[in-house]
Amino acid sequence: MNAANSAAVVVGVDGSEPALRAARLAAAEALRRHRPLRVVHGFIWPLLHVPVSPAPDAPPGGGLRHRAEELVAAAVAEAEATAPGLSISGEIIDGEAAAVLVGESPTAALIVLGDRGLGGFAALVVGSVAVQVAAYADCPVLVARGAERPDEPVLVAVDGSAASRLALEFAAEAAVARDAPLRAVRAYRHPGSTGPGDMQPLVYDEAQLHGEEDRLLAESLAGLTERHPRLRLTRQAVHGRTGAVLADASRSAQLLVVGGQGRGEVTGLLLGSVSQSVLHHAHCPVAVVRAPR
Incomplete structure (x- = not known):
């Protein structure tokens, strides 16, 4: 070895x-x-x-x-x-x-x-x-932290960032080792601006936005089951604040996996706000996966 x-x-x-x-x-x-x-x-x-x-x-x-x-x-x-x-x-x-x-x-x-x-x-x-x-x-x-729920899935936060990709691989390995499903969640709040100085739209089509967020989530998961053939994978795009969405989803999870810093968080922070939020509020054990320094 x-x-x-x-x-x-x-x-x-x-x-x-x-x-x-x-x-x-x-x-x-x-x-x-x-x-x-x-x-x-x-x-x-x-x-x-x-x-x-x-x-x-x-x-x-x-x-x-x-x-x-x-x-x-x-x-x-x-x-x-x-x-x-x-x-x-x-x-x-x-x-x-x-x-x-x-x-x-x-x-x-x-x-x-x-x-x-x-x-x-x-x-x-x-x-x-x-x-x-x-x-x-x-x-x-x-x-x-939280309760032990060995019959529930492993939960992973996905936002397309480099830290999220590392967390996704860790979560896939953890789910396979536990013989548990992996539930990938992407939280979103509203449409982003399309260019510098653009304002976020006040009115938008929620169904269209959800479809776009689900598409982005599917792209982030592309190839994961090929790399982990035994993995049972589901995905869910959820409207809401990321920390709150993950804390709520963790009530029915045996493990929550997050990246140390996600997309949109302030550069230079050693631990992102979402990671800190779930460390305080998750209802199951939390794994934090950071990119090597």
Whole structure:
């Protein structure tokens, strides 16, 4: 097996329930991909110059590093129970969680993490670590959130952009590996201008617009079933804001796949507004696929 094929699925854990969910999701993903799983904990305390060993008069098994070892062991056990026989290792890496996972990403097949960790604020729907890793990682990032629906299709957002094409290939492979249908969705709102300075029309034919959007979606999907002969593919053009359309569609999906930045989003953003929206509002796990930097 060459280096590319032996790249591990990496899951970040911190002892929280979302992290244990991520460990289970990562184990299932590694099993489907025939790859090893690495369970990683970013151990920030040495950077803050906090003593991590137990005090001299403390009982055995104390100290922050021992606690980190325990939570990694618990996540490894969770992964082993999910995927017996899978090659699984655990590691504690000194550093802040997001930085550690981004540092792992150049040699990882996939980074998996929970939507919120122990340090998350109650008012946040998705934690800052998940957003940072999705924005900066050099491999696809899978965020465990929402409900598990193994009988539902894989959902992918399609807009014709380069990031969307990468997401489409990832989603097709994921659907085939899961023996699930792939549902490709293109969201649209109104006709675009036809040239510089043109205004968007106030009146237009909705049926004609839908037909044109469906045609563009079909063009984006051309050749996909030839590249993935086992793929069961459906498509749907939907009128509405992209983030809202995808969040609603994710209620009946087992996985939502989006590109890191789509057509029409501000150049220079590391993570597009649609990706951020679904990370906060999707009802199933979300995979963010970005073009290599």
